[in-house]
Structures are given as C-alpha cells and as structure tokens.
Amino acid sequence: MTIGTTALAQKRADEPVQTIPAMRNLDPAMVELGKKLFFDPRLSKSGFISCNSCHNLSMGGSDNLKTSIGHNWQKGPINSPTVLNSSLNLAQFWDGRAKDLKEQAGGPIANPGEMAFTHELAIDTLKSIPGYVDEFKKVFRTDKLSIDEVTTAIAAFEETLITPNSPFDRWLDGDNRALTSMELEGYKLFKESGCVACHNGPNLGGNSFQKMGLVQPYKTASTAAGRVEVTGKDADRLNFKVPTLRNVELTYPYFHDGEAATLTQAVDLMGRLQLGREFSKDENAKIVAFLKTLTGQQPQIAMPILPPSTDKTPKPRPFE
C-alpha cells in the first residue's frame, strides 16, 4: 500500500457539505415511463413544450434563460431552477409551494403561462395512446391512469437525475488531488465568509428559505414575492428557497430573476447583499474556481422514443 492510497481512504466527514447520497431503489420501468413523460410535449397545449424544454438535460437541467419561455412565447415570472439533484431539496419551486417532486410535476402542465394545458386534457391525450396505456398498466398494475400516476412516474425519473462524483465530492471522499490549491482556497473562503451558512448539506442549498437581500435590499424588476405567496406572512416576502450550487457552472444565469449573468457577478452580489462583504477580485476568482468543482457527472440519458398518437388523440393547439 502506497502513501497515496492511504490518503485516499481518509474521508472528510466533518465538512458542512456532504457528497450526494445514494439513490433509493426505483422501479426501472417506472423511471422509463417517467422519462417518456418528461420529454413528451403532448403534455402541453401546443404540443411543443415538454418538461425538458425548461429543464434541459443537455444544459444542466435548466434552460439557461433569465426567465423561461411558456406557451405562446409568454415570458415567465421566474428563473427555471435545475431539475438536477432536485430530489434533495426540502421543497420544490423557488417559493417551496410544492412539497415534493410529484407535487411539482403537475404544476407546469396546467400553468397557463407554461404548458397551458389541463390535467384532464393531458390524461385524455395519454389514454388515447395505446403505447402509454399499456405502459402505465404494466408499471402501476391498475387500469387507472390519472394525473396521480403521471406525476408519480415523472418524479421517479427526476429522482434519478443526480450528479455524483464532482471534483469536490472526490475531495470530500479523501482524494487530495481532486482540487487545486486555488479551488481549495475558494472553498475555505466560501466557508469562512459565510456562504456555507445557507449553501450547505449534500445539495449546497435547497434545504432552507432565506431572504434575498438580507444585509442590503435587492433591487429587481421581478415581481416574484417568494415564500410569502405560500405562507401569507409578510416576513416571508422575498424569502426564496436557497438554490443548490451543484452544477452551478452549467445553470447560469443566476438568482430567482436570472439577473446575475455570470458566476463572478453572482458571487459579488451575494457577498454584498447577503453577507455585507465585498470580495476582492482575487477572492471572487477563488470562490468561482471552487464553485466550478461542483459540476458532477451528468445523467446519461438515452432519448426516449415516444409512442405515436392515434386518430383519437386530441390535436395540439399551438395557435389558439
């Protein structure tokens, strides 16, 4: 045994950030069905927008737009959060209004500004497609095909979208060579300056709601009010779910309004607004270098082949 391999065995268990936990056992057939639904634009009124449109698995599970594009090119009110590792979040949506992925999955389908469909029409569509009917039956062992089964399957697929083995995770697992000294200095700054107070745990965030503009008020044209929409408490105004920092290199632009275009800007603004601190250019660069070590192995997705519509399938209505 060499010194090198001994060093590798020493896990860093006392850090405020942890590696991604192992995925729980999921029925592969349900995951496969969920994947089809995730990619199926027939769950939208237009037949053009799928879950993957705004949570694009080629682009870090996001759309890389300030705010998303919905039915009829409507400008969305908020930045599309990444679907990657979203099962690790305490709740879903920026304001946490859905308690889990299953509850979330039904939202965009019926949101007039997003997929602009109804759950009823989505179910009518799926029921008209024998390929789906058979698959739902096989997976759920029942003839029932409702929004409940649809969102259960989508959530199961989304649970598989974890990104393990980032350089930072390898470092946490004891691989001293996984981070450069600059990246490590960035991590130290990230901890010592207080970023880690909110961005901690296995998802470096996603586990609390925090006020955007804690020390200095945040100026934005966005009308998103945050957690107050759910709780009705004025104290929750501009409280948002802390976003995960995993794969943050891929999920630009940043913040609930997407107004920070780059990581450099995001780190600078977070320092000022949340910590009352001005990071020097050098400090900023180090933190950014650290943040880029959070890019994990992206899910390898084989594009699903969707079962074709039939003569009875309701027609898409993109221009109505």
Added chain:
Amino acid sequence: MTIGTTALAQKRADEPVQTIPAMRNLDPAMVELGKKLFFDPRLSKSGFISCNSCHNLSMGGSDNLKTSIGHNWQKGPINSPTVLNSSLNLAQFWDGRAKDLKEQAGGPIANPGEMAFTHELAIDTLKSIPGYVDEFKKVFRTDKLSIDEVTTAIAAFEETLITPNSPFDRWLDGDNRALTSMELEGYKLFKESGCVACHNGPNLGGNSFQKMGLVQPYKTASTAAGRVEVTGKDADRLNFKVPTLRNVELTYPYFHDGEAATLTQAVDLMGRLQLGREFSKDENAKIVAFLKTLTGQQPQIAMPILPPSTDKTPKPRPFE
C-alpha cells in the same frame, strides 16, 4: 437447414422499394460534434430553439405539428419534414432549395421565422465556448470555425439518422413472416393503384418533385408555392418534393401544410388528388396497415451534454 431459414434467404430484389442502404463511414468525433450542435438552442436568437425542436428525435424526427413554431411563437409556413433518412432525399426542404443536408442546416439558423439568428452570431457564440473550440479543432484539424464547419458537422450527424430493419425491410430481405396478409395486401394495393409511382426507392419518396393535386386541384389555405420558388417556372407551382413514407406512422400530420391529420385521411386524399381514385374503407385500411410496417428502428441517441457558455458568450435574446 430448415425450410424456414431457406425462405429467409430469398431476398426480394425486384421490388420498386429497396431496403435502406448501409451508412457510409463517418468520423465518430464529427458525428458527436454534430449531435451537440443539433441539440444546442444557443444557435437560435432566443437560446430556446434547436434543430431538435422541430425535428424531434423522440417523435420520428418531426414536431408533429401542422406547421412549426418559430422564434417568438411565429407560425411557420410549412410542415416540418422528418430528419430521419433525410440523407436519402435528392434535395432538402419541401421545395428542394437546398441541395444537401449541409446546405439545409444553415437555413433555419438564419431564418427570421425559425431560429432567427445570424450565422455570424452563431459562430461568435460557438467561438466563445472553449468546449466547442477544442472540439472543432480536434475534428477539423484547423483553427477555422465558420458556418461551413458547423453545417458539415450537423449534416454528418443527420446522416446517421437512418431507421433500418422495419417489418417491411425484413420482408424485402426475405422474411415471409415479417408482414401479415393484410399488410401485404396493402402493399399490393399501394403498388397497383399507383402510389408507388412517386413513393419508391429506398426512402419510398424523396427522389422526385411532384405536383400536389395532380388529378384534382388541392385546396389549402397554405401559401407555400413549392418548387416554383426555386426554378421560377410556373409549371413548378405546387410541385413539392415527394415526402418519404418511412416512419410515416410517427410523422403525422401529413402533407406540406400538415392538413391531413391521420394516415386514413392522407391515403384517402392522395387517392383522390393524385390518382383520381376513391379507396374503399377496406382498401384504405389495408394501405394504412402497410404504411405502418415502414416504421424502422429509431436511432438510439444519448443526449449530448453541451459545453457551458462563458462570461463572453453572447446572451440569448428571447424577448427582443
């Protein structure tokens, strides 16, 4: 040797339809780069529309809409033809204005009604992304990164999108059990009634331009004029490239204007308009049964992971 395997060996070489020819050798690295570009919405002004948006490889390489949705939700003038097996066509677009896939690939990027970008901005975008710059360099062995390399790579990827081994191809290869008697009767009707006059060859179409409404004028609200736009000859008015029938079960709705919602309607209308013939309900059903045997093995596509933008990458402008 059993009688069964003897029967299998007997290829049907004298049919007016042939199996899909083997793909020519392509550089796997170029195909991979082309796949990334095909899926990359950063080649559009909005950052939202990629080649795959309208040529969705989960849905038979089409968008299953009457006419496509372009930048700012513009209603396209024509039905999006499938990209599957498109390398077998004599030319690209319904009017054949692009001589090959490479020439085609540049069109939608710069079309104000589609991706609404410019070639210049697309190249600026790619040049700002080190992941792309490295990959272009590796593939093309040059520092040059122009629309020429971009469309060459996209065309190489598209060339791989063939769908061999459909039941009908297996029948052509001598497997007598590949078609039911109803499907076979449909094929006989397809030949004897004259459909095969235009829908022949390995792609069952794609190899000639023909007048839409040959026997009976075609009534449509569509303003697409067809081949005349390319040749300037009035005789070419409403001449369109005969679409492939491969995977036609997946590429609904039909015709250049997408006005035939189902195969039954399409067969009925083709009979009347092109052949002056009314297919009985039974004949129609047989032909439709045959057409569904043309669904081949769909390309198995691993979704590409796109290299992230950098601070220098031009920002998408979806709402300008």
